[in-house]
Amino acid sequence: MQLKYIFPIAIFIFAITACSKYETQYEGPYNDADNPNKIEYPHEVMVAEGGKVLLLDRKFNNKKELENTPPNVQKASINFAHDLIACWAPGQDIVVLDSNSVVQATVPNTAQVDWFDWHPNNQTLVILHDGIISLYGPDVDVVDTDLNDVFPSFSIEKKITCATVNSDGTVLFNYEFYSAGSYYNRIGIKQPVGQGLPFLIQELYPDLDVTWMRIDIEGNTIALGGPTNFGRITYVYDYLNFQLFDWGATQFFAFSPDGWGNLLFYNNTLEYSVSYGFYYNSTNAVTALDW
Amino acid sequence: MLAATALSAQAPGYVGKRIYLKADAHLSVSPGPTANNRGRTYYYGEEEASGDFALDTRFNLHAGMAYTRMNAITASVGYLKTGMSADAYTPSLLSSSPLFNSLDHHELFYNLKGIPVAIGHQWFVAKKGAIAPFGAYSMVSLQATFLKGDIIDKRTNDSVNGEPTTHARLGTNPKFTYWSAGFEFGRNAMFKDKLLVNYACFFNVPLQLGMVDRLLDDGDASDYPKYNQDDFEENAFFRMVLHGYFGFRIGVGLFVK
Numbered sequence: 001m002q003l004k005y006i007f008p009i010a011i012f013i014f015a016i017t018a019c020s021k022y023e024t025q026y027e028g029p030y031n032d033a034d035n036p037n038k039i040e041y042p043h044e045v046m047v048a049e050g051g052k053v054l055l056l057d058r059k060f061n062n063k064k065e066l067e068n069t070p071p072n073v074q075k076a077s078i079n080f081a082h083d084l085i086a087c088w089a090p091g092q093d094i095v096v097l098d099s100n101s102v103v104q105a106t107v108p109n110t111a112q113v114d115w116f117d118w119h120p121n122n123q124t125l126v127i128l129h130d131g132i133i134s135l136y137g138p139d140v141d142v143v144d145t146d147l148n149d150v151f152p153s154f155s156i157e158k159k160i161t162c163a164t165v166n167s168d169g170t171v172l173f174n175y176e177f178y179s180a181g182s183y184y185n186r187i188g189i190k191q192p193v194g195q196g197l198p199f200l201i202q203e204l205y206p207d208l209d210v211t212w213m214r215i216d217i218e219g220n221t222i223a224l225g226g227p228t229n230f231g232r233i234t235y236v237y238d239y240l241n242f243q244l245f246d247w248g249a250t251q252f253f254a255f256s257p258d259g260w261g262n263l264l265f266y267n268n269t270l271e272y273s274v275s276y277g278f279y280y281n282s283t284n285a286v287t288a289l290d291w
Numbered sequence: 292m293l294a295a296t297a298l299s300a301q302a303p304g305y306v307g308k309r310i311y312l313k314a315d316a317h318l319s320v321s322p323g324p325t326a327n328n329r330g331r332t333y334y335y336g337e338e339e340a341s342g343d344f345a346l347d348t349r350f351n352l353h354a355g356m357a358y359t360r361m362n363a364i365t366a367s368v369g370y371l372k373t374g375m376s377a378d379a380y381t382p383s384l385l386s387s388s389p390l391f392n393s394l395d396h397h398e399l400f401y402n403l404k405g406i407p408v409a410i411g412h413q414w415f416v417a418k419k420g421a422i423a424p425f426g427a428y429s430m431v432s433l434q435a436t437f438l439k440g441d442i443i444d445k446r447t448n449d450s451v452n453g454e455p456t457t458h459a460r461l462g463t464n465p466k467f468t469y470w471s472a473g474f475e476f477g478r479n480a481m482f483k484d485k486l487l488v489n490y491a492c493f494f495n496v497p498l499q500l501g502m503v504d505r506l507l508d509d510g511d512a513s514d515y516p517k518y519n520q521d522d523f524e525e526n527a528f529f530r531m532v533l534h535g536y537f538g539f540r541i542g543v544g545l546f547v548k
Binding site: 021022024025026027028029030031032035036037038039059276278 | 327328384385398399402441442443444445446447457458459460461462463
């Protein structure tokens with residue numbers, strides 16, 4: 001090879017191998033020394049236990065008791081953003097606190113309530129009493145606020161136990177009645193116009209003594225039950241497609257806000273629907289669970 | 292005069308030049324990813340794997356000294372940068388007990404930086420008119436390359452859905468020393484009695500043959516962090532085997548003395 005060719009060849013080779021900046025495809029650079037080697041989870045899981053409201057992280061190893069709650073709290077709900085908690089004790093108005101125990105509001109005329117839960121907007125509290133839905137907070141769409149028209153004529157022992165509203169205004173509720181010699185226990189879903197059938201019904205086991213209800217953040221999946229029974233219902237918009245699961249021993253259930261397993265409470269133990277090995281054992285009676 | 296001629300014929304060095312210094316570059320066709328994930332193999336074959344042509348390169352400062360008319364010793368130090376992918380596993384930070392020993396899987400891309408240091412011996416070919424350190428030669432060398440890896444990209448596959456990207460430390464010390472033997476055939480050309488131009492072809496073979504056994508052993512991913520360290524070292528070893536297994540050297544320098 002003649003020397004006069006070497007340098008142009010070398011320059012060409014260096015040119016095609018010149019460095020260019022790396023474009024991150026995934027998570028980018030990583031330095032092991034900067035890794036904190038632990039995960040700090042915020043307080044997201046709410047448990048009403050022994051009349052108090054507790055906040056737990058999702059590993060259950062960091063517990064915080066809310067202060068400034070009414071004594072003997074029986075019902076409580078935490079919003080999807082995990083920054084507002086509503087709690088209620090018999091005979092007292094609902095108190096709304098933030099996660100630092102600072103009272104944000106006392107909801108008037110709520111000494112008697114059947115159920116309440118947070119709307120997916122994280123700011124509006126949906127309250128049920130005597131089959132009537134009322135809202136506390138910013139206005140949201142609600143298909144119907146008076147649910148008492150769902151009972152058949154001549155039915156007795158009528159009761160709407162729980163109700164909530166999802167982001168498109170659909171009202172989801174549980175109602176029970178006695179008619180023509182039988183007890184009925186149902187889920188009712190009142191949908192906005194254009195969402196398919198305006199009213200969907202799913203029969204439940206008559207002995208399912210419903211005292212609580214939760215929906216997932218998308219508003220498509222309902223869990224409801226009571227201290228001794230548990231039922232879970234999945235429905236799909238525009239199609240009457242209920243799937244009913246009956247978990248007899250489970251007392252409370254809470255939907256995961258992300259891809260984690262859902263929360264179950266039974267035999268005084270809180271754990272996940274998939275086995276992570278985390279348990280929280282309650283020492284007092286649990287009356288509400290939310291995540 | 293006869294004695295003077297005889298002495299001159301025995302003295303090392305061409306036209307009195309015995310020592311040379313040069314800067315050179317090793318160039319070889321890269322079979323794997325190069326630094327910053329360029330070249331023939333992209334990260335796990337994903338994201339527009341292109342099969343681009345690339346070269347493995349290393350740059351050296353090189354000194355040689357003739358100690359007889361046909362022999363010279365050399366020493367060099369250099370710099371290289373390339374890329375490689377590797378795997379690592381860590382126990383999930385969600386695992387609260389050994390009963391739930393789920394592992395997070397990490398796919399890593401490293402930029403490997405190395406300082407190659409070598410000593411060698413050159414034999415100059417008399418029948419081709421060479422006189423050390425000028426002319427055609429063959430060379431053997433012993434090389435140690437001190438490698439350090441920097442992770443420039445990572446993809447973690449959490450064993451638990453919803454687990455954030457935070458995970459346990461990999462526990463690796465991404466350093467490895469690669470030992471190899473080099474064989475080279477080339478020529479030192481001289482211009483104006485001082486300027487040196489060098490071109491050569493070379494091949495390198497690894498000396499740590501025990502690493503081959505380790506490469507063939509998949510290891511136990513749950514044996515953390517030993518598995519991660521082993522995987523780094525094995526991949527670094529294999530990458531270096533392919534880095535400069537055969538190629539060309541081009542250099543310029545001076546005959547200084």
